[in-house]
Amino acid sequence: MAKEKLYPFHVTILTYMTQTGVVMLSLPRILAENFGYNGWMALIGLSGIAALNIFIISLVYRLGKGKSIFQIMEMSLPKFVLYPLYSFIACIWAVTGCIVAKNYVSIFQMISFNTTHVMLLKIMVDILVYFLVIKGIYNISKALTSFYWVTSWMYLILFFYFKDFEWARMTPFFFSGETHFVEGSMSVFTSFIGYELSLLLFPYVEKGKKFMRAVQIGNLLTTLTYIIICFICFGFYSFEQLKLMVYPMLDLLSYIKLPFIERIDNLLFAFFLFTTVSTIAMYIWASQEIVKRMIPKAKVKVIVILIIMAVFFIAWIPDTIPEIGEWLQYLGYTDTVIAFGLPLMLIAILLVNKRARQ
Amino acid sequence: MALSKSEDNMDNMKPTLQHTLEEFKDCADILHRTLPETGIDMVFFEHLVGSDQFTRDVAIPFMDANGDDVKRLLNRSQYEEMNTNKPFIKAILEGAVAIFHNDRSYVVYVSKPEARSIQQSETEAIITGPHDSFNEVAEINMSLIRRRVKSSHLKSILLEVGEVTKTRVYVLYLDDLANMEYVNELQSRIEKIEIDSVLDGNMLVQYIDDFPNSIFPLIPTTERVDAAVSRLVAGRIIVVVDGSPSVISAPASFFEFFSSPDDYYQRWMLGTATRLLRFIAFIITVTFTAMYVSVTTFHYEMIPEDLLLTLTESRSRVPFPPIYEALLLEATIELLREAGARLPTKIGQTIGIVGGIVIGQAAVQAGLTSNILIIAVASSAIASFVIPSYVMSASIRLIRFGLIILASVLGNLGLMMGIVMVIIHLAGLTSLKASYLTPIAPMNVKDWRDVFIRSPFAWLKERPSMSKSPNMRRNKMKQ
Amino acid sequence: MIPLRKKALLLQLFAALLVLSGCGDEKILERLGFIHTAGYELVPAENSGEPDKLRVTIAVPKADPEGKIKRETMTAVVATSKEARIELSRQTELSLVSGQLRSTLFGAALARKGIGEHIDTFVRDPAISQRVKITVVNGNVQHLLNKRYAEHPRPGQYIDRMLDKEAEAMMIPNVTLYDFTRDYYDDGIDAVAPIIREKGKDITIDGIALFQGDRYVARIDPDDSLIFAILRQNFKRGEMSINLNSLGYGKEKLLFSSMVSSRKIKVNRGENGGLSVQIRMLVKGSVLEYVGDLKIGEEEDRHKLEKRIAEYLTSNAQKMIDAMQRHKADSIGIGKHVRNSMSYTEWKSTNWDELYPNIEVRCSTEVVIKNFGKFM
Structure with missing residues (x-):
């Protein structure tokens, strides 16, 4: 049977699941801190920037006629330039994946497992990620689609907040108060990061325009989710309060009470495991793709195990939640640079090559 | 020699x-x-x-x-x-x-061999609908199928399996409806089997499975003629094994194990309701006991106030941690089930009484388990029997044990990790190289009309996408 | 291909799990003491000059198979609330947990001093629910929780349910940790909390505490609590008995029930930039009990009665607002509306706390009697 390709819907879900994650928990506060009143609106602009970035990636796809980015780069760059670059990107992506994991388990530790060693929890998540990544991108996409459906009902939770939502709390002020636009944009933008992995999907998708459109839709889905959550937070909490809450969404969840379950936040936060595992798996997979390109003979399983083990020890370094946050931020910045830089570089290579051929 | x-x-x-x-x-x-x-x-x-x-x-x-x-x-x-x-x-x-x-x-x-008469299936009993089921003779089973499908398009391939037993195996498919790639794949897999004997359809399935080490059954078997025929018409391939009443159909998705032929013999709303009930039963079976363990071991804050004291009170008499309590009771239920399945019906009832009343009541009074756990375990056991496929319900019960242990170690996080693991595993599975999780992944919303619900027949005019049938419309043979 | 390595890894997973299972994060149900209600109050220092001490009382409901003991209360007198936890857990065989905390009671004296640091502790602890109730106690908290109420074996639960019920009838605002912190941090509204006190063999609602910041500054009488409710929010269910005596209409009394109320706050700018606030209330309801000389079956009389009720509500609301302005407690959220009528810079440059007592607030009420029962 022919090798199966990723359908546009799966690409959408892949993008969405890679983008979203635990960042969601603190996003409303970051917005409030950096963009002031009605800071949620900043998401629209930032999502636009992400969309622009995706457009650049789609240019690569179009100019390269579906060639994988490795093929494009290897067309004109010598190996001694490429390999350091490859290693750098692979490292950054792998470390991003594992710090995301560490972030999730650290928060979980704070909530329920105060004395359990964080790294033990992380091993568990890593084992899950390992099993997911070795299955290859097609099966990853299938798993992520299932994850999406398992978690999609969580949107219904939003109806709980209607009663205490108040428009007057939103205030008519826009982006006023103490604001740090540049810094804020950068740190909020990292929550959109994840779409850049679509660069690696070129060889795996059905040829055609639908692929990049699917990535755009995935980005829109993420934006919509973020906007809804942040919008509710801005109307549900008072502004000054929002600035003081470390994880506004966690508090938002703990507000829910069902007749048969009190404090459902505990369970709901466990559901975040789905999106977290997705994010980690995608980054580790991306990293694995690059390593595989450098060492074509190596077995995928061995590569994945080595990557996970290597970054596991890196994840040991940041210990406290603020430290992890700092790491995530800097990794996010680097990812952003890669997300913009890599496709621009590819376009340059493609154009130079084209001219050379003419 | x-x-x-x-x-x-x-x-x-x-x-x-x-x-x-x-x-x-x-x-x-x-x-x-x-x-x-x-x-x-x-x-x-x-x-x-x-x-x-x-x-x-x-x-x-x-x-x-x-x-x-x-x-x-x-x-x-x-x-x-x-x-x-x-x-x-x-x-x-x-x-x-x-x-x-x-x-x-x-x-x-000069004569045909002796055979059991055509009876009602015990494992797949239904209330309305045809009551005949396959018996152990392949030719009789073939005749039951041919009698229902009066079409020259019903083709059959005769194969032989078992180096010693030489069991006859018929591969049946509807020409122009079934995807020949599946037929060839299935045929070559059966031909490749090298073993002295194949005694049952369920045994053959394990030889031709894509993932013999998966806990889930990837290829369903049925004893019901109508079920076999409906799959045939849906573009699947069925395999009749001589000496076995279990007829194989392939490829199949995970969700197919949750549908039963009588979904189609009832009004569509009832059919839909029962189907949804089965999926709810699935969730109950998998998570109930694990949730109990998770909540009583880690997440006390999830218990509603009114239930808290009742639960604490009944727990306070139990001398061991929730995990042992739960495993003990789950094991008891499994013992009862296994004992009941092996015994004739009349003694089976005694088992029910001994298990239900004597052990259940006494265990609570003796302070070995809490009564809320009994409710959780019993309801998840009952829920597991709602799933029409026996093999699937057995697999799910086994998974439950894994989840209970995970829940006892890491609470909700452990439970979720277990579920993530199961989904990852499911996502990698294929049945005859077709994705096991169809129509969730790959997504096909059209198929949902006959997977999660049972839509009115007016909506069911297309064959399921998994069949990859060259003739998707459920109409005449030729378009 | 997959089988062996997968199995090996699964075994490793299980090994790791087993190692883990030795750790001490288990919170097995029957070994826990669930703090249901926590009370905080000030005990004056014995010697002058020493700082006042804090007395923390907790009520832990108990599940006793014999059914005799229903609860346990424990008290600790400490310097800070954080010490209390340690001090209290010394007194019990159960490990105390706060995940089932339902309500917190603050002694009036403590509330007057400020409860900010306690609130801070509550919101910080991930175990504590956002739905924990915050209540002020008029009187001795320890006594309130310790007392054996013949008809209510578990006073914590009794208080909790009573507050729930009363909040539903709009007699008191429903004040949870979420509500309190939200309003506490909002610059356009001040927080409130219900007050309770002992009364004979029962506990009773004793009005509403108005906070300024985290300090309890004024109290609203339980008789006026519905007027407060009308001013503070829109609601769909309420009941109040009105005595029109005070307006000089003779001995007229009525029970206004099934009230549906909505209020609008409008901020007007005067010519010289001064602010004035107009609160318009619309109250609909049915009159099922009326003692007086009007015939409510007749339309004309009914309108007359509507006017009188409106007059009553307006004058009382006005009085209440005056009192709130005097105490600088913006408990009904006028600030939010003033803020929303301004630009950001303007709002930042106004000191709302200073401005609030001096602005003009006018109330007007419209009353509609939807029905008057099934008898003319």
Whole structure:
């Protein structure tokens, strides 16, 4: 049977699941801190920037006629330039994946497992990620689609907040108060990061325009989710309060009470495991793709195990939640640079090559 | 061994009486009759051949016949002349009478083997709908199918499985409806089986599975004729194994194990409701006990105030941690189930009483378990029986144990990790190389109309995408 | 291909799990003491000059198979609330947990001093629910929780349910940790909390505490609590008895029930930039009990009665607002509306706390009697 390709819907879900994650928990506060009143609106602009970035990636796809980015780069760059670059990107992506994991388990530790060693929890998540990544991108996409459906009902939770939502709390002020636009944009933008992995999907998708459109839709889905959550937070909490809450969404969840379950936040936060595992798996997979390109003979399983083990020890370094946050931020910045830089570089290579051929 | 050495060349030799008798040397049940006046030798297994019919149709005519009559008799169409040894021996084994006459050898089938009558399926009972089910004879099963599908497009391939048992296996498909890639794949997989015996359809399934080490059944079997036919018409391939009432159909998705033929015999709303009930039952089976363990071990804050004290009170009498309590009770339920399944119905009821009343009541009173756990375990056990496929419900029950242990170690996080693991595993599975999680992944919303709900027939005009049928519309054979 | 390595890894997973299972994060149900209600109050220092001490009382409901003991209360007198936890857990065989905390009671004296640091502790602890109730106690908290109420074996639960019920009838605002912190941090509204006190063999609602910041500054009488409710929010269910005596209409009394109320706050700018606030209330309801000389079956009289009720509500609301302005407690959220009528810079430059007592607030009420029962 022919090798199966990723359908546009799966690409959408892949993008969405890679983008979203635990960042969601603190996003409303970051917005409030950096963009002031009605800071949620900043998401629209930032999502636009992400969309622009995706457009650049789609240019690569179009100019390269579906060639994988490795093929494009290897067309004109010598190996001694490429390999350091490859290693750098692979490292950054792998470390991003594992710090995301560490972030999730650290928060979980704070909530329920105060004395359990964080790294033990992380091993568990890593084992899950390992099993997911070795299955290859097609099966990853299938798993992520299932994850999406398992978690999609969580949107219904939003109806709980209607009663205490108040428009007057939103205030008519826009982006006023103490604001740090540049810094804020950068740190909020990292929550959109994840779409850049679509660069690696070129060889795996059905040829055609639908692929990049699917990535755009995935980005829109993420934006919509973020906007809804942040919008509710801005109307549900008072502004000054929002600035003081470390994880506004966690508090938002703990507000829910069902007749048969009190404090459902505990369970709901466990559901975040789905999106977290997705994010980690995608980054580790991306990293694995690059390593595989450098060492074509190596077995995928061995590569994945080595990557996970290597970054596991890196994840040991940041210990406290603020430290992890700092790491995530800097990794996010680097990812952003890669997300913009890599496709621009590819376009340059493609154009130079084209001219050379003419 | 002398025999095996000569086997190759003997196979293609002309059958002789001497060789035949040599072949069946130590078989006490072989019969050799000689009619000296006509020079006829007959060799057969008495119990494979209906003796009345044999006497009437074979023995008497030959006894009365003279030389010319014998030739005339042997020219009749039911007497098949055999020129090579191998099929000749096989025919005897399948119940034919071998006749040797003047260096020529013939076989004649005088009667069909004995079979259980066509009864209602015990494992897949339904309330409304056809009540006949397959029995152990492949030919009868084939006839049941052919009688329902009166189409020349119903093709069958005869294969043989089992180096010793030589079990007949029929691969059936509807030409122009089934995807030939599946047919070829299935056929080649069956041909590749190298084992001495295949005794049941469920056993064959494990030889042709994509992932024999998965906990989930990837290819369903059914004893119901209507279920088999409906899958056939949906573009699937079915396999009838001789000696087994379980008929295989492939490929199949995870969700197919949750549908039952009577979904279609009820009004669509009822069908939909029962189907949704089964999915809810699935969630209950998998998570209930694990949730109990998780909540009582880690997440006390999730318990509603009114339940808190009742639960604490009943827990306070239990001397061990929730995990042991839960495993103990789950194991008891499994014991009861297994005991009940092996025993005749009348004793089975006693088991129910002993298990339900004596153990259940006494365990709570003795302070071995809390009564809320009993409710959780019992409801998840009942829920597991709602799932129509026995193999699937057994798999799910096993998974539950894993989740309970995970929940006892990491609470909700552990439970979720277990679920993530199960989904990851499911996502990697394929059935005859078709994705097991269709229509969730790959996504196909159209299929949902006949997976999660049972839409009215007006909406069910297309075959499921998993069949990859060349003829997707459920209409005539040709478009 | 997959089988062996997968199995090996699964075994490793299980090994790791087993190692883990030795750790001490288990919170097995029957070994826990669930703090249901926590009370905080000030005990004056014995010697002057020493700081006042804090007395923390907790009520832990108990599940006793014999059914005799229903609860346990424990008290600790400590310097800070954080010490209390340690001090209290010394007194019990159960490990105390706060995940089932339902309500917190603050002694009036403590509330007057400020409860900010306690609130801070509550919101910080991930175990504590956002739905924990915050209540002020008029009187001795320890006594309130310790007392054996013949008809209510578990006073914590009794208080909790009573507050729930009363909040539903709009007699008191429903004040959870979420509500309190939200309003506490909002610059346009001040927080409130219900007050309870002991009364004979029962506990009773004793009005509403108005906070300024985290300090309890004023109290609203339970008789006026519905007027407060009308001013503070829109609601769909309420009941109040009105005595029109005070307006000089003779002995007129009525029970206004099934009230549906909505209020609008409008901020007007005067010519010289001064602010004035207009609160318009619309109250609909049915009159099922009326003692007086009007015939409510007749339309004219009914309108007359509507006017009188409106007059009553307006004058009382006005009085209440005056009192709130005096105490600088913006408990009904006028600030939010003023803020929303301004630009950001303007709002930042106004000191709302200073401005609030001086602005003009006018109330007007419209009353509609939807029905008057099934008898003319």
